[in-house]
Amino acid sequence: MTTNGFLLTEKVLAELLNYGVRRFQISLDGSPADHDCKRGLKGGGSSFRTIYDNLKAARNLSEQFTIVVRINFDNDNLPHVQELLEMLERDFAGNTHFEILFHPVCKWGGPNDGNLNVCGSTAYLSGLALSKKASTMALTQVAQLSQMQGLRGGNVCTAARPYCFILAADGKIMKCSLPMDHEDYNIVGHLGPDGVPTIDDEKLARWVAPSFEDDDMCKKCFYLPVCQGCRCQNIRFTPGFRPCPEEKLNIAATLTSLWERRQSTARQYCIKADQGIAV
16 A cells, blocks of 8 residues: 555554555655655645654554655755654664665656656666665665566566556556556556456557567667566657666666675675685
């Protein structure tokens, strides 16, 4: 469940756990002041304190669950993220129910895009720097770049998977959460009053077809087993654009970051050359 956490009180969380909801994502937009600047209440006032208090209250529950605290960052709040990390370390250090995730604010289309002070081309490296800083604190992070280390195709967009759909309240069946029903190509079918879906096979095929097969650059790319040319299938609908993942475009920084993050838990050996044994 993805939620802003404002109404996720300890009581509500306990009820959701009883229904089998075990994983949550709650976003914070930086330090308390930065968050409230971007996510204030409709009538004015702070939303950060209520959300944060709900997070702290969740510590009282012993059931199995995970709350991913997603920290959204841009050029406005980036200088003050350290303040939030120190709060999280103080209140959640060592608590395995909570994991930290850093995510850059992006321009996804819409009338407010021009007002967003996004990091742009520096976003990925800024995220790696934040992750490195958090790794020096007693904070559990979401496994960094797990899609590179698990099964093949771990970085394939959910919209490119044939069994993933978005069901709208009016019965529209869509693939991608970005264009939603603003773009006709994203509406691949409808759900009837009887609950039976009608799917446009031709539209669906454009989403789930193996895009790399018609892309010579993808077929020659070392990263193909991970993303299969489908990191963001929505980008494929714009002629001339290829959805190369940021971690692949910044592969040197990516591998360096993984190496640095793992030093504290790596098995380290010192070879005694004169005896030929590892210590």
